Amino acid sequence: AQSVTQPDIHITVSEGASLELRCNYSYGATPYLFWYVQSPGQGLQLLLKYFSGDTLVQGIKGFEAEFKRSQSSFNLRKPSVHWSDAAEYFCAVGDNFGNEKLTFGTGTRLTIIP
């Protein structure tokens, strides 16, 4: 069964600093990978996705993520964070065996300090 690990429960960064949120997955084949963001009390919004091709994918709000097969990772990055980036971030992985199984990580809460 596939699994997703987000090792950092909570990260605090200064506004303007760079950001990297970690995501590791366990899956036999090439997975479908997603990053979602959730503001407090809201639903989730898709930031970016990787299905195939270029391993560096660009998303909305200036985020990017890199798929590294050798490390089973799909880390999310942003060169300079803004106060509005404070939220919870979820990595998710889907398999391609035709079922609806989309496994979410437990999330990383991002706090921005001025």
Added chain:
Amino acid sequence: DGGITQSPKYLFRKEGQNVTLSCEQNLNHDAMYWYRQDPGQGLRLIYYSQIVNDFQKGDIAEGYSVSREKKESFPLTVTSAQKNPTAFYLCASTPGGMAYNSPLHFGNGTRLTVT
């Protein structure tokens, strides 16, 4: 603008009562999903429906029921059999693909508190 509407935003019930959470979408999406979110946990799939009048159990369907009589509506009933119903419930949809390869569009959730 198209989207998913979940109502109400907050819901309070006494233990032993059934309660129904509403989810309506005007995106013309075929597939709809219900997820449960608890603090410190990822989202867990309760039920999903890929077509009208058809739905399948997810990972944690016990104590829940759904219906899909119309394409745009997918209500979730939390029954008294659900042992720990207090949670944040999220409804989502996809255009026609599967959740594993098609981005989910989410509503803003319903926070259910059962005392």
